Every structure is written in C-alpha cells, then in structure tokens.
Amino acid sequence: MxxxxxxxxxxxxxxxxxxxxxxxxxxxxxxxxxxxxxxxxxxxxxxxxxxxxxxxxxxxxxxxxxxxxxxxxxxxxxxxxxxxxxxxxxxxxxxxxxxxxxxxxxxxxxxxxxxxxxxxxxxxxxxxxxxxxxxxxxxxxxxxxxxxxxxxxxxxxxxxxxxxVRYKPIGFHLLPDKFTLTEFQTLYETILDKKMDTRNFRKKIAKMDLLIDTEEKQENVSHRAAKLYRFDEQIYNHLKAEGLKFRIE
Amino acid sequence: MxxxxxxxxxxxxxxxxxxxxxxxxxxxxxxxxxxxxxxxxxxxxxxxxxxxxxxxxxxxxxxxxxxxxxxxxxxxxxxxxxxxxxxxxxxxxxxxxxxxxxxxxxxxxxxxxxxxxxxxxxxxxxxxxxxxxxxxxxxxxxxxxxxxxxxxxxxxxxxxxxxxVRYKPIGFHLLPDKFTLTEFQTLYETILDKKMDTRNFRKKIAKMDLLIDTEEKQENVSHRAAKLYRFDEQIYNHLKAEGLKFRIE
DNA sequence: TCAAAAGTGTTTTGTCTACACCCATGC
DNA sequence: GCATGGGTGTAGACAAAACACTTTTGA
The missing domain is CATH 3.90.79.10 (Nucleoside Triphosphate Pyrophosphohydrolase)
Structure with missing residues (x-):
C-alpha cells in the first residue's frame, strides 16, 4: 500500500x-x-x-x-x-x-x-x-x-x-575519497559560481586543520603531481566540538 | 475533502x-x-x-x-x-x-x-x-x-x-513595530542563548545602516528613555541588492 | 540623590583581500 | 626545454573582541 x-x-x-x-x-x-x-x-x-x-x-x-x-x-x-x-x-x-x-x-x-x-x-x-x-x-x-x-x-x-555547502563540510561527498586542493577549490567555484583566489583558499583550508595529507600524489599527470588529501567526518566532528567553524564563501 | x-x-x-x-x-x-x-x-x-x-x-x-x-x-x-x-x-x-x-x-x-x-x-x-x-x-x-x-x-x-535568525533579518517579526536597541539585543541573546557586548552589538547594527530612527523615545520608564527604531523590509531589500550581508552571531 | 538602564571610543587582535613568481612532471 | 598546472608569502584594509565610565530619567 x-x-x-x-x-x-x-x-x-x-x-x-x-x-x-x-x-x-x-x-x-x-x-x-x-x-x-x-x-x-x-x-x-x-x-x-x-x-x-x-x-x-x-x-x-x-x-x-x-x-x-x-x-x-x-x-x-x-x-x-x-x-x-x-x-x-x-x-x-x-x-x-x-x-x-x-x-x-x-x-x-x-x-x-x-x-x-x-x-x-x-x-x-x-x-x-x-x-x-x-x-x-x-x-x-x-x-x-x-x-x-x-x-x-x-x-x-x-x-x-x-x-x-558554505557552512557544512558536505561538498566532500561530491569528490573522490582522495582529492587534490585544486579539485576541492574547483568544486566550490562550480557550486558557488565564482572564482576564488588560490592562495587565500588554501590558507583558509590549512587553518581549519581539517584535511588529512595522505602522503600520496597524483599519478600519470603531465604536470607537477598534486598532493592527495582525505576528509574524515569523525575528525571534523571532533574539531567542531572544540569550536571549529567551517565556512567557505 | x-x-x-x-x-x-x-x-x-x-x-x-x-x-x-x-x-x-x-x-x-x-x-x-x-x-x-x-x-x-x-x-x-x-x-x-x-x-x-x-x-x-x-x-x-x-x-x-x-x-x-x-x-x-x-x-x-x-x-x-x-x-x-x-x-x-x-x-x-x-x-x-x-x-x-x-x-x-x-x-x-x-x-x-x-x-x-x-x-x-x-x-x-x-x-x-x-x-x-x-x-x-x-x-x-x-x-x-x-x-x-x-x-x-x-x-x-x-x-x-x-x-x-543569524543570516536573515527575521528577528524583527518578534518585536513591536518600534523597538529599542536593547530590546533588539535581548531578543538575539535569548534566541541564541548567549550574552553579547552592548557596544560591539550596536556598532555592528549601526554599520549595517538598516534601522530607521523614529525620532521617538520610550515613555513612562523609570530610567533614561531609549530611542525607538523601526525595521523596514523594503529598505533591507534595497541594501541587500547593493551587497549588504546581514549577520549576527 | 538614588536606582536603573541608555549610550558611547579606543586599542588590540585576528581575518580577508590583493597580488606574482618559482617548482615539479610528462612529453 | 617547454607546456601545464602545483604550490607558496607579504602587506594593507577591515572586522571583531575586550573593556568602563558618563548620561538621562522617574521616583
């Protein structure tokens, strides 16, 4: 029924x-x-x-x-x-x-x-x-x-x-498990439909201390290989409990 | 039916x-x-x-x-x-x-x-x-x-x-048409359940250029009478179109 | 003249913006 | 060795936080 x-x-x-x-x-x-x-x-x-x-x-x-x-x-x-x-x-x-x-x-x-x-x-x-x-x-x-x-x-x-997406770290669900910072930025630029400054974007992300460096790099790319990062929901929840404010806009 | x-x-x-x-x-x-x-x-x-x-x-x-x-x-x-x-x-x-x-x-x-x-x-x-x-x-x-x-x-x-209430000016609907800045602050303190600094709160509101001074004051209060303000949705919409970001948190 | 709330400025600290060049890799 | 995207630092502007005293009014 x-x-x-x-x-x-x-x-x-x-x-x-x-x-x-x-x-x-x-x-x-x-x-x-x-x-x-x-x-x-x-x-x-x-x-x-x-x-x-x-x-x-x-x-x-x-x-x-x-x-x-x-x-x-x-x-x-x-x-x-x-x-x-x-x-x-x-x-x-x-x-x-x-x-x-x-x-x-x-x-x-x-x-x-x-x-x-x-x-x-x-x-x-x-x-x-x-x-x-x-x-x-x-x-x-x-x-x-x-x-x-x-x-x-x-x-x-x-x-x-x-x-x-501006206040909660949900954008990661649209990315592969391991992703580069450029991919991450492009995702936000696409969703929010605006260009962002690479250096400022990276500084903001770095300060949140949110992403895990997998120690791996891209392979088979015809340019300098980018580092790969991971996002972990549990780590985010820990940080949030300590007062982290996720914000990208 | x-x-x-x-x-x-x-x-x-x-x-x-x-x-x-x-x-x-x-x-x-x-x-x-x-x-x-x-x-x-x-x-x-x-x-x-x-x-x-x-x-x-x-x-x-x-x-x-x-x-x-x-x-x-x-x-x-x-x-x-x-x-x-x-x-x-x-x-x-x-x-x-x-x-x-x-x-x-x-x-x-x-x-x-x-x-x-x-x-x-x-x-x-x-x-x-x-x-x-x-x-x-x-x-x-x-x-x-x-x-x-x-x-x-x-x-x-x-x-x-x-x-x-932190990102949209909807709190005004809970107040009388004319209200004091203290009432406005108390409203936010109540909803968000936290104390705010009066001087900083007033500076933030003043900078938004959002409230209309009615030129009136409280009456029949046993202390210095506070100025009464109004909020106007249309004025807010104008300001928003020019890029105003309302945020109180 | 007292009680009660209104109203106001400055300094310090942190955050946001703007901006340009060298680096690593594959072809 | 060149094309392609990866990666980094600094200075100035702006916003947020911390903080205490004087003013007005009615009782």
Whole structure:
C-alpha cells in the first residue's frame, strides 16, 4: 500500500571535476508496466500511472521519485530510491523542502517531499536490474524537458545545496575519497559560481586543520603531481566540538 | 475533502521581552466536536478524531495544526491556520521540515509538514469564535505534556529559527513595530542563548545602516528613555541588492 | 540623590583581500 | 626545454573582541 497523496523526489547531484550534474530518469513505458506487474502494489501504482500519462511520457525526464509506502519512514524510503537509482548505499542525503501547490501535478493532488543527494559519479553504478527507466546525467545549465514542476524542484535543491555547502563540510561527498586542493577549490567555484583566489583558499583550508595529507600524489599527470588529501567526518566532528567553524564563501 | 495522510503543524513563536514562547492549543473535546459538526468536511475529520483519541485528550497540548484540504496550497493553508490561532494575517511564516516516521502517530500513517511563525504576542488576538481549543503561551523551557512527536516538532523548529535568525533579518517579526536597541539585543541573546557586548552589538547594527530612527523615545520608564527604531523590509531589500550581508552571531 | 538602564571610543587582535613568481612532471 | 598546472608569502584594509565610565530619567 502506498500513500497516494505524497511522494518523494530525490535530486541526485554529481560532480565530474568540471561541472555539476543531476541524474534524471526518462520514462520507458513498456518496461515500466512490465516491471510493475511483478510488484505487490501493482494496482495502486498502475492506477496512478494511468491517471498521469506524463509519468510515462517518453519525452519527459524526471527527478527520480516514487510514492511513499505506508510502512516506510520517509528517510528510509528516500535511501531506497537512491539505492535503486545509483546502486549506492552510503550516500549523503538531505530533506530540503515539501512541494505542495494544488496544481503542481495535473488532475491529482500530490505533495512531494524533496531530498537531495551528493555522490561522486565515478562510484555510481546504474543497476539495470532495478531500473524501470533510463538514467542519465545532465549538466544543470542544459536540462532536458522535464515533467511537472521538476524544474522547480531541481532549482530549489540547488539553492539549498549552495547555501549549505558554505557552512557544512558536505561538498566532500561530491569528490573522490582522495582529492587534490585544486579539485576541492574547483568544486566550490562550480557550486558557488565564482572564482576564488588560490592562495587565500588554501590558507583558509590549512587553518581549519581539517584535511588529512595522505602522503600520496597524483599519478600519470603531465604536470607537477598534486598532493592527495582525505576528509574524515569523525575528525571534523571532533574539531567542531572544540569550536571549529567551517565556512567557505 | 482533506488529505488523510498529510497534515500541517504551525509552531508559533512569540517573544515577550524576556523569553521565547510557543503558542500551544489544548483539546476541548466537547467544543471540538460541536464545532466540527457545523463544518463541511465533518465526516472526514470526525473519523480521524475518533481514530486518534489523543487528538482530543484534554491533558495533552498540541502544536496548532490540521489536515490539508485537497483544494488548498500548503502555504496558503498554513496561513489560514495561523489566522485561526492568532487572528493575525500578516505574519512571518516559514516551512522548515516534513516529519514522516511511520510511527509518529499511533495506528495511522500521517506525515506532517512543519511551519514556524514569528509574531509579537502583544498584537495577538485569540479569536474565540474560531478557536476549537484553548490556546496558551508556554516558555520553551517549561513545555507541558505534548501529543505525539510535538516535542520534536518544536525542537526542530527552534533549531531552524536559531540558524536562520543569524543570516536573515527575521528577528524583527518578534518585536513591536518600534523597538529599542536593547530590546533588539535581548531578543538575539535569548534566541541564541548567549550574552553579547552592548557596544560591539550596536556598532555592528549601526554599520549595517538598516534601522530607521523614529525620532521617538520610550515613555513612562523609570530610567533614561531609549530611542525607538523601526525595521523596514523594503529598505533591507534595497541594501541587500547593493551587497549588504546581514549577520549576527 | 538614588536606582536603573541608555549610550558611547579606543586599542588590540585576528581575518580577508590583493597580488606574482618559482617548482615539479610528462612529453 | 617547454607546456601545464602545483604550490607558496607579504602587506594593507577591515572586522571583531575586550573593556568602563558618563548620561538621562522617574521616583
């Protein structure tokens, strides 16, 4: 059984070293219905899909989402959705807003709770076996045609990301485990859409005493190899307890 | 018609010059059912009330809330709730979180969307004609027995308020239209729960060039009368467009 | 004239900004 | 040896923190 009047949408952000992207799903109507017929709550979901042709409109792309089962906490279910879409379990995930305009979906009253996730696309596996849909990364400034208010949902997710990344060390989730300071700076320049001074940026990071020097360097690069660093959530929590203020802006 | 699986709860904050308070409602079962019988969607709501005896448990206090009508935007309906509870129309109101654990309400799956409102209790009229319930202000450190997860709902609202008040000039909504700098400082000391230096606080405010000197003073105080200031949202928006950063912490 | 809160400046300390050159590596 | 990005320091401007006394008013 699902809650017909509430769904969850996960805006999945990735960073490939140059630009910020979202993972979107495109409808594949035949595949969707075939898969649905194998599931318990087929009738419920089928009814919803029939009422909303655009859910299965093959030209529209969607933020990855679904209706909430009655017996699942919303946070847990958002994680399940993420696992379906990315094959990843251990992901940064944050609820950011509930969209509840009467006409956000035509003909039916559906609220949606927006979550955003941050992943490193290099780690990401599309599990074909689960995917009802095609999945594809899009640059934020070249989004395709989207269903319903999904444009607004993405826009608002980005606003929240831009705000939170300045005060909380969540940006690391978009990077590989080991990363260079230049990658780190480029990430912030991309998200906040502004150039930063390299020396000042590095001084600020160094003073926080936050990153662990892995003693390793880049390999196979055609220029001076950069040092690789790690971020450790536990160390951050220690520092925070002692009064560290993380701020990059 | 209402959405049975989703409600809105409004955490209403007020400041009386010394402490931060929440406006809570206590159930009055007879009155509630009498009023309900006069309303269109009586059957829907009655059914919910019957399924949840604690909704009408006269010992418990509640964050003011209700189920969402199918034909109302959630933001609009949150404002209607506020009007019911306070008689006030022009109020600062902010959606902050959706609570969606399976067992947050026993026996029934109900999500609730949390909003918080900031009002000046002196302006506040309890419209007896509308109130289904008793309404009363409680200090945050002396809350009564609460229904369901309403303690958590209030706690999380306070966290959001504490965070937002530092970067956005929303604290003014808790003050009278004309206020002294001491009142303003006390408000921040109360919300952020820390003492601040008067001279430094005033210098910071003065530099923002944000407050309008009303040329008036306090009257009937048994000490030197303080100057009264006003905050104007439009002036703030102008200043912000020119790059003003509001920050008090 | 006393009590109670209003109002005000300076010094020190730390943080932010602006800015230019040498270094290591692969090809 | 050259192209490419990696890595570093200093000076000046600005903001934050620490700190104590005088002023105004009503009772």
């Amino acid at each position: 699902i809650l017909k009047s509430v769904s969850i949408d996960c805006v999945i952000f990735g960073f490939d070293g140059n630009s910020l992207k979202v993972l979107l799903s495109q409808n594949n109507p035949e595949e969707t219905l075939k898969q649905l017929s194998e599931q318990d709550d087929y009738e419920d979901i089928k009814e919803l899909y029939m009422e909303h042709p655009s859910l299965t409109d093959p030209r529209c792309w969607n933020v990855f989402g679904a209706h909430i089962p009655v017996d699942k906490d919303i946070d847990d279910f958002a994680r399940e959705l993420l696992l379906m879409a990315t094959g990843m379990n251990d992901v940064f995930l944050n609820q950011y807003y509930c969209f509840g305009k009467v006409n956000r979906v035509p003909k039916n009253r559906v609220l949606t709770i927006g979550y955003y996730a941050l992943i490193n696309p290099a780690h990401h596996l599309i599990k074909k076996s689960i995917a009802l849909n095609d999945l594809k990364w899009f640059k934020l400034d070249h989004l395709p045609k989207l269903s319903f208010d999904h444009g607004e949902i993405i826009k608002k997710a980005l606003e929240h990301l831009r705000n939170e | 209402i959405l049975k699986s989703v409600s809105i709860d409004c955490v209403i904050f007020g400041f009386d010059g010394n402490s931060l308070k929440v406006l809570l409602s206590q159930n009055n079962p007879e009155e509630t059912l009498k009023q309900l019988s006069e309303q269109d969607d009586y059957e829907d709501i009655k059914e919910l009330y019957m399924e949840h005896p604690s909704l009408t448990d006269p010992r418990c206090w509640n964050v003011f809330g209700a189920h969402i009508p199918v034909d109302k935007d959630i933001d609009d309906f949150a404002r209607e709730l506020l009007l019911m509870a306070t008689g006030m129309n022009d109020v600062f109101l902010n959606q902050y979180y959706c609570f969606g654990k399976v067992n947050r309400v026993p026996k029934n799956r109900v999500l609730t969307i949390g909003y918080y409102a900031l009002i000046n209790p002196a302006h506040h009229l309890i419209k007896k004609s509308i109130a289904l319930n008793d309404l009363k202000w409680f200090k945050l450190d002396h809350l009564p027995k609460l229904s369901f997860d309403h303690g958590e709902i209030i706690k999380k609202a306070l966290e959001h308020l504490r965070n937002e």
